[in-house]
Amino acid sequence: MAPILPTIEFPADLKSKTIEQLQQLAAEIRSFIIDVVSVNGGHLGASLGVVELTIALHYVFDTPIDKLVWDVGHQAYVHKILTGRKEQFASNRQKNGLSGFPKISESTYDAFGVGHSSTSISAALGMAMGSKLKGNAHTQHIAVIGDASIASGMAFEALNHAGVANANLIVVLNDNAIGIDPSVGALKSYLMQVKQGENPKVNNMIKSLNFKYVGPIDGHDLKALIHELQRLKSKTGPQFLHIITTKGKGLKQAEENQVVYHAPGKFDKITGDLLENKAQKRTKYQDVFGLTLLELAQQNANIFAITPAMPTGSSLKHMMDVFPERAIDVGIAEQHAVTLAAGISLSGFTVFCAIYSTFLQRAYDQLIHDVALQNIPVVFCIDRAGLVGEDGATHQGVFDIAYLQAIPNMKILAPKDAVELRQVLYNLQNNRSQPVAVRYPRGYATIQEWNVPFETIDFTTIQSIRKGKRAAVLSTGTIIENVLEALNFDDDYFSVYHFLQIKPLNKKAILDLANTYEVLLTIEEGVVKGGFGSVVNQIVSESKTNTQVINLGVPDAFIEHATVHEQWQQCGLDAASIQQILKKISNV
Structure with missing residues (x-):
């Protein structure tokens, strides 16, 4: 035939x-x-x-x-x-x-x-x-x-x-x-x-x-x-x-x-069996979230969790399987999920709302009107933050820093690795002060031994990662891995600082950095307009120092489908592109 x-x-x-x-x-x-x-x-x-x-x-x-x-x-x-x-x-x-x-x-x-x-x-x-x-x-x-x-x-x-x-x-x-x-x-x-x-x-x-x-x-x-x-x-x-x-x-x-x-990844077209991916031997960020939350929920009956139609994708299913009455899927209903979380929080629970960055956009009014305006302490666990790869422009998680930045009462946290994500969740398990957003990327964590003992951390502390003499790189979130890879040349020109808390920013710390260094280079895996760097820029400009501030991030364009690394290259956020900027600043 x-x-x-x-x-x-x-x-x-x-x-x-x-x-x-x-x-x-x-x-x-x-x-x-x-x-x-x-x-x-x-x-x-x-x-x-x-x-x-x-x-x-x-x-x-x-x-x-x-x-x-x-x-x-x-x-x-x-x-x-x-x-x-x-x-x-x-x-x-x-x-x-x-x-x-x-x-x-x-x-x-x-x-x-x-x-x-x-x-x-x-x-x-x-x-x-x-x-x-x-x-x-x-x-x-x-x-x-x-x-x-x-x-x-x-x-x-x-x-x-x-x-x-x-x-x-x-x-x-x-x-x-x-x-x-x-x-x-x-x-x-x-x-x-x-x-x-x-x-x-x-x-x-x-x-x-x-x-x-x-x-x-x-x-x-x-x-x-x-x-x-x-x-x-x-x-x-x-x-x-x-x-x-x-x-x-x-x-x-x-x-x-x-x-x-x-979306199974690569598989044998004859048998249908999935093919082994070496990266699968590492832990996904979503599983760091899901497994940590389950561990906390086993110790804390006051934890409640919600996802809009993504129990597997967010790894909330770990908790749903053990505590189905305290971890729920509400279907494709992001607006409902956010306002429902506000209502449950008012009953005295610490509510973790697990939602992709791109899908949280669909509930922006609820974020403002139902949560932040009333200062209801919901914890938004924002998965797929940053560039997401092959799903492309419709799914990029690059707008959340900017769109959350504009909302009063909202706290924004961006852990640098899996261990810090785990500790952030631990420190938020009894959050009753204000709404908080925790952003983390798609994909696999580079740290294998992430399941460490819990400890109390101060979100406002600016972490000194590397000491230099003339300029400072101010980074937030997991993009710091590219920054450190870029600094593999022998140079003591640059300091590197990690900002776990993006909003509110530690204004005094930024002013101290502006008075210490000739150049501040901010790097974020989010849109550069209205993002972390723009707020640093505003603080420094108001101080009337002569410090130069340079902002790196996602440009004012929709980033189309490609691998994450190719998208980093397009945005100038891969290690090689960052290194070119660093060498230009230091005249190496």
Whole structure:
């Protein structure tokens, strides 16, 4: 049987194929994705689960005239393969290659750029309303959203509006009972009843929002999918198609271990077995957090922990498995997580809210209005702070210092290594004074013996790491490792100081440094505008000393996907780039 995939470049090439040929194409696409992702890494399970759906959507609709919006984007690999990017797919998530997510600037078929969840219905509805005003009455707008994402408040807001907007919108609910971790909440139970046919009134929720509901149908049955989508294509107004899929479909291990195979790294494409990564012998920062918090919770019944849909990714699962009543996953609901944390804190618990830097952006109002304004002592454990690598611009954790810096009552801490992260958590276990943010990076800790005895530390102390005579490097967080590597040349020109506490800064210590050294060089793995260095600059400028202050950090640009080291190089934060600056300052 002749291969079908080589004959497909764009969606128009699908139109002449038979159902049998499309089914063969689905199998070929699965093999193609497994071949590439097994070598390069990436998001595997979600895309394997939507192969038939993606083929059916592009077969039935006239993309890119009809607008197809994917939620989150983890599930868009098949879409990319079918829309002119098959030959480039091996460059996925690599520097100057394809983005791992839909991106408007990459293809006209990518109707909306995504990386965070629950945005698809709002975006597609906006396009539908615009098309209606422009007189394009027959253009269709399709939002594909998962069962975990639809539980988010933003998705409900969009459904509520769509029901009265009278625009051409089709919402496809890809129901597989899992996002990255298993879905949680009452909506999951509701959808389970729908699938099992246990409640004859269960469809009323969607219908009550003025959507015409269809389903649930088998999301791997190409013939049924095409039939329903063709029928919906001719309809007007809000439509809702509920499909059932299996995440990881077509790879046994990915179906059976959906959490691990969401983004498994490199694996054997024949057996599906994960390949050993030497870095895996080290401890991830997220595990330093998760294991330390569990240890503290075993001694302190006053500790409570929350994560919005990232129990495995944040390693809060360690505590959830032992203390399920004191460590909870609230689903993809960052706003709710932050305000819930404030409420629980008011009951007398020390609440640790574990959340990625990029996702904390989604709860900025709650940070200000519900936590900081009332000075409620929530501890925000900000994972994936700094540059995150292949996930790219949508996931970079480089804005948190700047956006937290502007909030009164907020304390910001950036440990330099795994040991300091552990000690910070210990010292915050009875925090009742103010909200605190603790930022730490993605990836593996360089210190192996991090599980040391607890000790009391003073967050305001400026740590002298190295003594020099003429200039001082002021660093915060784990980027200090690059600083020290850069200072491997024989030179006593530079001192190095680590600032664990970024906000409030120790103003007296900075003034003392400004009066001691000719040059202060600040280095941070965050945006340089509004960051740690900018505050140092302000303090020094107000002192009217002649000390020169130079700020290094992430420039005023969105940093695209590449390895973390390549992103450091782009930002001038790798050891070699820092060394060039140091040598220029010291005239070496």
